[in-house]
Amino acid sequence: MKLNFVILIALVLFSLWTVMTRSLIRSAIGLALTSAILTIAMFRLNSPIAAVFELSVCAGLISVLFVSTISLTHPETREEAMQHMKDRLTRFWYLPVIVIVAVVILSAMRMNLHFNLPTPDAEKDVQSVMWNLRQLDLFGQIIVLLTGVFGVVILLKEAKKK
Amino acid sequence: MTPQSLDVFCFFCPFVLVLFIIGLYCVIVTTNLIRALIGIEILIKAVTLLLIVAGYITGHVALAQSLVITLVVIEVVFMVVAVGVVLGAYQHYNSLDAGNLRKLKG
Numbered sequence: 470m471k472l473n474f475v476i477l478i479a480l481v482l483f484s485l486w487t488v489m490t491r492s493l494i495r496s497a498i499g500l501a502l503t504s505a506i507l508t509i510a511m512f513r514l515n516s517p518i519a520a521v522f523e524l525s526v527c528a529g530l531i532s533v534l535f536v537s538t539i540s541l542t543h544p545e546t547r548e549e550a551m552q553h554m555k556d557r558l559t560r561f562w563y564l565p566v567i568v569i570v571a572v573v574i575l576s577a578m579r580m581n582l583h584f585n586l587p588t589p590d591a592e593k594d595v596q597s598v599m600w601n602l603r604q605l606d607l608f609g610q611i612i613v614l615l616t617g618v619f620g621v622v623i624l625l626k627e628a629k630k631k
Numbered sequence: 632m633t634p635q636s637l638d639v640f641c642f643f644c645p646f647v648l649v650l651f652i653i654g655l656y657c658v659i660v661t662t663n664l665i666r667a668l669i670g671i672e673i674l675i676k677a678v679t680l681l682l683i684v685a686g687y688i689t690g691h692v693a694l695a696q697s698l699v700i701t702l703v704v705i706e707v708v709f710m711v712v713a714v715g716v717v718l719g720a721y722q723h724y725n726s727l728d729a730g731n732l733r734k735l736k737g
Contacts, residue, residue: 493666522703627719
């Protein structure tokens with residue numbers, strides 16, 4: 470259980486680094502690391518198939534997408550980045566305080582580190598759940614995928630016209 | 632829910648909430664469009680972890696996994712379209728500032 474605690478702390482730290490770092494490329498790398506740590510947590514919670522999806526798609530594909538987008542745009546200069554950071558700190562100084570207070574309150578809740586994870590009952594495998602119980606989800610996924618493809622095609626067409 | 636399951640939930644829930652607050656902070660504070668997308672990604676990660684934990688403590692791991700797979704597919708499509716919109720805005724304004732999108736008409 471202590472290992473789970475370390476994994477979750479690492480997850481929070483990497484996501485904090487992702488949000489707070491000035492460089493966008495470092496943010497994208499931090500997001501990939503957050504996904505990788507989440508994958509480990511998912512493996513430990515007996516969800517290997519979802520974990521593989523998370524690792525290959527979120528840590529892989531989406532990171533590549535972000536890195537290529539960042540490379541297609543020009544980065545902020547150091548002065549601009551510093552100015553943005555100052556603006557953020559003056560406008561939203563209370564948000565980090567809220568985060569710290571939330572962490573203190575939540576950690577004061579009952580957190581028992583010494584227990585064993587219960588072994589879940591053997592359920593039907595993911596394939597049978599996916600194909601038999603959640604057929605409508607698959608239909609929705611196909612519609613969303615087609616919508617995404619059409620959206621990208623229209624965006625590219627508009628970019629070509631310009 | 633057994634007391635043991637409640638223990639597991641109480642163990643994971645604070646981290647899920649902190650992750651959610653971090654993502655929300657990123658989305659609220661930033662004016663950079665790419666950074667806002669990164670914040671949304673962190674929010675989705677918090678939801679993913681909550682789904683997996685809920686599946687684990689109720690014993691419906693397969694159902695939780697199938698929901699997470701659906702979530703990942705929708706997340707990817709959303710990100711691809713959002714990145715396309717961000718690049719379009721960048722080509723139009725030569726800037727990634729979200730404030731420029733207020734000037735859009737129609």
